[in-house]
Amino acid sequence: ATTLGAAANQSNRYFGTAIAAGRLGDSTYTTIAGREFNMITAENEMKPDATQPQRGQFNFSSGDRIYDWATQRGLKVRGHTLAWHAQQPGWMQSLSGSNLRQAMIDHINGVMAHYRGKLAAWDVVNEAFAENGSRRSSNLQSTGNDWIEVAFRTARTADPSAKLCYNDYNIENWTYAKTQGVYNMIRDFKSRGVPIDCVGLQTHFTGGSSLPGNFQTTLSSFAALGVDVALTEVDVTNASTSQYAGLTQACLNVPRCIGITVWGVRDSDSWRSGESPLLFDGGGNKKAAYTSVLNALNAA
Numbered sequence: 001a002t003t004l005g006a007a008a009n010q011s012n013r014y015f016g017t018a019i020a021a022g023r024l025g026d027s028t029y030t031t032i033a034g035r036e037f038n039m040i041t042a043e044n045e046m047k048p049d050a051t052q053p054q055r056g057q058f059n060f061s062s063g064d065r066i067y068d069w070a071t072q073r074g075l076k077v078r079g080h081t082l083a084w085h086a087q088q089p090g091w092m093q094s095l096s097g098s099n100l101r102q103a104m105i106d107h108i109n110g111v112m113a114h115y116r117g118k119l120a121a122w123d124v125v126n127e128a129f130a131e132n133g134s135r136r137s138s139n140l141q142s143t144g145n146d147w148i149e150v151a152f153r154t155a156r157t158a159d160p161s162a163k164l165c166y167n168d169y170n171i172e173n174w175t176y177a178k179t180q181g182v183y184n185m186i187r188d189f190k191s192r193g194v195p196i197d198c199v200g201l202q203t204h205f206t207g208g209s210s211l212p213g214n215f216q217t218t219l220s221s222f223a224a225l226g227v228d229v230a231l232t233e234v235d236v237t238n239a240s241t242s243q244y245a246g247l248t249q250a251c252l253n254v255p256r257c258i259g260i261t262v263w264g265v266r267d268s269d270s271w272r273s274g275e276s277p278l279l280f281d282g283g284g285n286k287k288a289a290y291t292s293v294l295n296a297l298n299a300a
């Protein structure tokens with residue numbers, strides 16, 4: 001196959017990208033995105049500050065622009081994200097306790113109702129763990145340790161058709177404390193019947209040429225708990241070809257690794273633009289890393 005999406009589809013996986021609504025008028029950008037990818041994540045437009053800027057007043061205009069652009073081209077969409085310590089609207093940042101807990105529930109219900117039946121998956125909870133493997137301190141965590149499972153139970157009822165994911169970064173190295181913290185939570189959720197379908201490993205790699213220790217073991221270990229795994233926000237310092245090929249191969253080697261999403265189209269679109277971390281250069285040309293990923297997908 002000659003595109004990332006078609007190549008991934010040969011093994012029933014997807015290859016996605018993050019899209020920014022503000023760039024949909026850039027034809028170089030949309031041409032690449034519409035050609036290469038078959039799963040789309042809104043980079044910022046479905047986050048809490050975007051979707052509920054005032055309490056009780058939802059705004060889906062930018063999120064819908066991305067959803068419409070994608071689905072008009074037959075591309076699927078992942079929702080990102082519902083409950084997160086960052087990018088909360090100001091009114092939510094100032095809440096605490098039962099008031100914040102109710103606001104979280106209302107937010108999940110409001111956003112998921114709008115997209116009910118339309119999205120492949122939701123990142124229900126994002127980045128809730130600290131590097132040492134304990135829960136990250138946040139206003140949400142302060143509402144009680146059960147806030148994550150409440151978010152997932154709320155989400156399942158709000159849209160039973162969406163796959164419900166926990167999403168985080170620095171959970172790629174199997175021996176890292178944070179990976180183990182997330183793993184133990186997922187194992188606990190599965191054992192107690194808390195509804196969760198998938199774990200998103202953001203996969204923001206920062207240097208070197210080899211993968212974080214036992215990356216594939218991390219994927220297969222999560223999968224063995226009975227959840228799908230996905231690489232949800234991939235970018236790699238200087239787009240190391242060996243790291244890009246390796247992360248792709250690791251996903252291909254794990255049957256429940258269902259897809260890979262890169263966090264932007266061209267280097268110039270990236271939140272890490274100074275590190276040239278993506279598969280297309282600022283001019284929209286395919287980089288060596290693109291070829292390494294495509295070849296790995298085609299060899300599967």
Ligand code: G3I
Nearest residue numbers: 018043044047080081086087126127169202233263270271
């Ligand atoms: O929209 C405003 C614009 O009106 C204003 O003029 C401008 C001035 O700074 O800011 C714009 O907002 C920025 C927004 O991106 C849209 O460009 C924010 O300042 C900026 O903080 C925000 O950054 C985003 C970041 O999440 C915020 O947390 C990045 O684009 C986005 O790539 C990044 O994505 C996160 C994932 O959601 C979760 N995992 C980590 C990943 C990278 O940080």
